[in-house]
Amino acid sequence: MTKFYSFHGTITMINDFFTGPNGEGCYKLISVDNGLGALVNFVVSPNTYFVDHVMVSVGDQVTGYYDGNAPAILIYPPQYQAIVMVKNSPYQNVKVDYFNSELESSDGRLRLNITPFTQIVLTNGQQFSRPPANRDLIVIYGPTTKSIPAQTTPYRIIVLC
Incomplete structure (x- = not known):
C-alpha cells in the first residue's frame, strides 16, 4: 500500500533530467508552482502514468502524486518521483x-x-x-x-x- 501525497499547481518549467547515457531524453524534470510560494520538482520517468495520456506543457494546471513514504533528497525545492500526473480539468x-x-x-x-x-x-x-x-x-x-x-x-x- 502506497501512501499517496499530491501537489497541485502550474507547470513553470519542463527540462530533460539526466540519469546516464542510456536514459537521455527518457526522464523529465517538471517544476510546479502552487501560486502560494511553494515549489516542487517532479521527476517524470517512463513509468509515470499520465491520466488520459495527455501531453503537458508550461502553463498547464496539474496535480502530481508521489509516494510520501519514499526517501527524498533534502533540497529546495523538494524533488519527488512522480507516480501519477493529472492535467486538471473542470469536467472530471x-x-x-x-x-x-x-x-x-x-x-x-x-x-x-x-x-x-x-x-x-x-x-x-x-x-x-x-x-x-x-x-x-x-x-x-x-x-x-x-x-x-x-x-x-x-x-x-x-x-x-
Whole structure:
C-alpha cells in the first residue's frame, strides 16, 4: 500500500533530467508552482502514468502524486518521483489512493459505487478482471454526494498493479 501525497499547481518549467547515457531524453524534470510560494520538482520517468495520456506543457494546471513514504533528497525545492500526473480539468475529478474492501479511500473521504458501466482497466489500457478492492487505484469521477464519506459512481478506475 502506497501512501499517496499530491501537489497541485502550474507547470513553470519542463527540462530533460539526466540519469546516464542510456536514459537521455527518457526522464523529465517538471517544476510546479502552487501560486502560494511553494515549489516542487517532479521527476517524470517512463513509468509515470499520465491520466488520459495527455501531453503537458508550461502553463498547464496539474496535480502530481508521489509516494510520501519514499526517501527524498533534502533540497529546495523538494524533488519527488512522480507516480501519477493529472492535467486538471473542470469536467472530471481524480483521486489516487488505496481503496479498502468497502471501496473507501484510505483518508476516509471517498467511497466508490461500482456499476456494470464502470470501466476498470490496467495502466496499459487492458481490462482488469478482478474486483478493485484492497488496491491502489486512480479513480476518475464526476459528481459526489455531500455525505461523509462522499460517494460517487466513477467513470473509470485504473488499477495500479
